[in-house]
Amino acid sequence: MTYLANSVEPLDFPIPDGADAEVVAAVTGLYTDGIIARKGAFSREWAQRMAEDIDVAFKEALSRPGGAVGRGPNRHYVEIHPEQMSGWLELVDHPWVRMVCGSVLGPDYQFVELGFDIPGAGAVNQPWHRDFPMPEETRVGGRLTSLAFNLTAVDTEEDMGPFEVAPTTQWDLPEGFDHEMFPPKSAYGRYEALAQRKYPKMGDISARSALTIHRGTQNFSQKSRPVLVLGVDAPGAGNAEHHDMAVTRKFYDSLPERVRNHLSCPIVDELTPITQKHSIEGLMMGDA
Ligand SMILES: O=C(O)CCC(=O)C(=O)O
Ligand SMILES: [Fe+2]
Numbered sequence: 001m002t003y004l005a006n007s008v009e010p011l012d013f014p015i016p017d018g019a020d021a022e023v024v025a026a027v028t029g030l031y032t033d034g035i036i037a038r039k040g041a042f043s044r045e046w047a048q049r050m051a052e053d054i055d056v057a058f059k060e061a062l063s064r065p066g067g068a069v070g071r072g073p074n075r076h077y078v079e080i081h082p083e084q085m086s087g088w089l090e091l092v093d094h095p096w097v098r099m100v101c102g103s104v105l106g107p108d109y110q111f112v113e114l115g116f117d118i119p120g121a122g123a124v125n126q127p128w129h130r131d132f133p134m135p136e137e138t139r140v141g142g143r144l145t146s147l148a149f150n151l152t153a154v155d156t157e158e159d160m161g162p163f164e165v166a167p168t169t170q171w172d173l174p175e176g177f178d179h180e181m182f183p184p185k186s187a188y189g190r191y192e193a194l195a196q197r198k199y200p201k202m203g204d205i206s207a208r209s210a211l212t213i214h215r216g217t218q219n220f221s222q223k224s225r226p227v228l229v230l231g232v233d234a235p236g237a238g239n240a241e242h243h244d245m246a247v248t249r250k251f252y253d254s255l256p257e258r259v260r261n262h263l264s265c266p267i268v269d270e271l272t273p274i275t276q277k278h279s280i281e282g283l284m285m286g287d288a
Pocket of ligand 1: 071119131162215217227
């Protein structure tokens with residue numbers, strides 16, 4: 001593939017030794033398009049439980065100051081603790097999730113974020129963006145050091161303001177970007193030409209580099225389109241410090257060791273509801 005003059009050029013895809021076809025496809029997909037997916041990874045019943053957990057957490061977050069943060073008109077983000085989601089263990093222990101994380105981030109990957117976006121009725125196009133600035137290791141080393149997994153709580157329909165992504169743009173250097181995350185309006189034509197709209201259904205899961213330029217689009221319907229976000233880092237990627245995820249001792253002790261090994265968050269006696277940090281996204285996308 002060809003890269004823009006103003007983009008990082010990964011020298012080669014870091015495919016682990018002895019990788020099977022599935023691993024090759026995952027690494028190649030994330031290093032080329034910047035987004036991959038597995039249809040029907042979970043049952044509809046599992047996704048329905050996730051939707052109910054999101055609903056409970058969203059109501060709780062709206063009931064207190066700072067519980068939910070605006071990401072544009074009628075659009076919220078809420079960070080939660082793993083124990084607020086009954087299917088969290090099945091999510092992080094899913095063979096596809098483990099395969100993708102291990103293949104792209106190495107064996108010592110860490111779960112650093114759990115949350116959800118809720119674009120409600122009346123949400124408008126977000127500005128094209130990446131979720132955080134490109135780290136040095138990506139810019140200089142051509143390596144991806146984190147992943148965002150997404151799971152929809154509803155079957156996505158055209159009028160719900162689908163997620164839109166511009167494949168290959170995880171490598172775009174942030175020239176003229178606001179806060180190194182928001183490309184200038186003059187570059188929108190390029191993103192619109194590359195754009196793909198995604199129509200995931202309940203039970204589907206995707207994985208992307210959060211650097212791949214994307215946006216939620218205008219929701220013309222009366223329904224909201226909640227989407228879960230699981231953030232995973234390679235060791236040292238540094239995103240954990242932007243999140244307040246924690247687990248209770250009881251929950252931690254109940255987890256299999258192969259999951260515990262991927263948790264570096266605080267282990268506490270009692271969970272504190274998360275107050276969302278003031279973010280650049282809120283500044284750039286507007287309040288809810
Ligand atoms: O609407 C979506 O699916 C994604 C929203 C998003 O990218 C964000 O709030 O950062
Ligand atoms: Fe985003």
